Amino acid sequence: MQNPDTVASDLPDLVIGLIGAGGISQVHASAWKKLGAHVLVHSIDGAQELAERFDLEVVDSFEEVLERASIIDIVTPTPTHESIALAAIAAGKNIVCEKPLTLTAASSRAVFEAARAAGVQIYPAHVVRYTAPYEAAHRAITAGRLGRVAVARFHREASSPAIGTWFQDVALSGGVIMDLMLHDLDQARWICGEVVTVYAVQNPPTVDGVIAPFVSAHVTLTHEGGAISHVHATWAATGTKFKTGFSIAGTDGVISYSSLENSGLTLELQDADDEGLTIPTTQLRESPYLGEIREFTAAFNGGPAPRVNAEDGAVAVYLAEAAQRSLESGKVIVMSEFSTIEEKTA
Incomplete structure (x- = not known):
C-alpha cells in the first residue's frame, strides 16, 4: 500500500508563501512539499534553516x-495573524492561517468580512478536525450511532511553551485557553452543537496579565439541545509527553479515545453486533496536517468547501474569550448576553 503522505498534488503552479519559520512551520512546509508545491519562506528568524x-x-x-x-x-x-492576513487579503491571495485565526473574535470577524468582500478564501488550521480519532468520532455521532450526546469530556496536555516567552503574556497569547485548549473548544462545538453557556476555572490564576508557565484550565460548556462538555488543558513541565483524548457519552453508547491508553478509537454501543471501531496509528494513514492542507487547496481551486471555515475560527476564538471573561469574573457567561456586551463595548 502506498503511503498517502507521499502522493503529490496534480495541481499545477502551486506557489506557497509561508510566513514564519517556527515549530509549526515544519509540518506545514512538509505538507506543501508533499503536494508538489514550490514554497517561498519569509521570516524574521529561522528561514534559512x-x-x-x-x-x-x-x-x-x-x-x-x-x-x-x-x-x-x-x-x-498569534498577535501578527491579523495584520498579515489583511495584507494578504488586500493583495487578493487565498490564505491558510494557523490557529487561532486572530487574537480576538472581533478581529477574526473583521478578517473574515474583509476576505468575503475581496472574494478571498481564508481557512484556520484547526488540525484536530483532521486527526483520525476525532474525525471518526464526529462521523459516528453525526450518523446517530450514539443517539443524542449527553456529556463529552476532552483533555489535552503538553510541555509548556511559556517559560520566558510571549506565551506568558495573556494579552499576546490568550494563555493556555486560547492556545492549547482552542482545539477542544472547537471540537466540543463541532460535536455537541452551538454553545449556550461557558464557565472556566484556572490554577494557578493569571496575575497582572502574566500566566504561569505551568498551568491548568478547565472549561464547562452547555450546548443547545442539553449536552454538557468538560474541556481540560494543561501546560505541563518541560519535557512532558503530549497527550490528548476524549470520552463522549450519548443515549445509545459511548465513544472514547486516549493517546496514552490505546492506539485507536473505541465505540461501545448497546445491542451492537460489532466489537467497536478501531483506527490504528500507522504510517499508512495520511498526516492530519497534509489532510487539512490538501482539503484547503482543493477548495481554493474550486473544490468542495472544507470542514472548517473562517466562521468556525472566529467562533472558537469567541468561546476562548468567553472563558477568559469567566475566569476574570468568576461567573457563568451566557453567550447571548456576552454577544450584547461585546457589541456595546466595541
Whole structure:
C-alpha cells in the first residue's frame, strides 16, 4: 500500500508563501512539499534553516512573497495573524492561517468580512478536525450511532511553551485557553452543537496579565439541545509527553479515545453486533496536517468547501474569550448576553 503522505498534488503552479519559520512551520512546509508545491519562506528568524531542511526558497521581502505566491500560509505568532492576513487579503491571495485565526473574535470577524468582500478564501488550521480519532468520532455521532450526546469530556496536555516567552503574556497569547485548549473548544462545538453557556476555572490564576508557565484550565460548556462538555488543558513541565483524548457519552453508547491508553478509537454501543471501531496509528494513514492542507487547496481551486471555515475560527476564538471573561469574573457567561456586551463595548 502506498503511503498517502507521499502522493503529490496534480495541481499545477502551486506557489506557497509561508510566513514564519517556527515549530509549526515544519509540518506545514512538509505538507506543501508533499503536494508538489514550490514554497517561498519569509521570516524574521529561522528561514534559512527551514529552507535547507525542506528545500524551500528564502524570500527576504514580504512584498515579494505577496507578489509571487498563489496562497499565503500564516504560521507566525498569534498577535501578527491579523495584520498579515489583511495584507494578504488586500493583495487578493487565498490564505491558510494557523490557529487561532486572530487574537480576538472581533478581529477574526473583521478578517473574515474583509476576505468575503475581496472574494478571498481564508481557512484556520484547526488540525484536530483532521486527526483520525476525532474525525471518526464526529462521523459516528453525526450518523446517530450514539443517539443524542449527553456529556463529552476532552483533555489535552503538553510541555509548556511559556517559560520566558510571549506565551506568558495573556494579552499576546490568550494563555493556555486560547492556545492549547482552542482545539477542544472547537471540537466540543463541532460535536455537541452551538454553545449556550461557558464557565472556566484556572490554577494557578493569571496575575497582572502574566500566566504561569505551568498551568491548568478547565472549561464547562452547555450546548443547545442539553449536552454538557468538560474541556481540560494543561501546560505541563518541560519535557512532558503530549497527550490528548476524549470520552463522549450519548443515549445509545459511548465513544472514547486516549493517546496514552490505546492506539485507536473505541465505540461501545448497546445491542451492537460489532466489537467497536478501531483506527490504528500507522504510517499508512495520511498526516492530519497534509489532510487539512490538501482539503484547503482543493477548495481554493474550486473544490468542495472544507470542514472548517473562517466562521468556525472566529467562533472558537469567541468561546476562548468567553472563558477568559469567566475566569476574570468568576461567573457563568451566557453567550447571548456576552454577544450584547461585546457589541456595546466595541
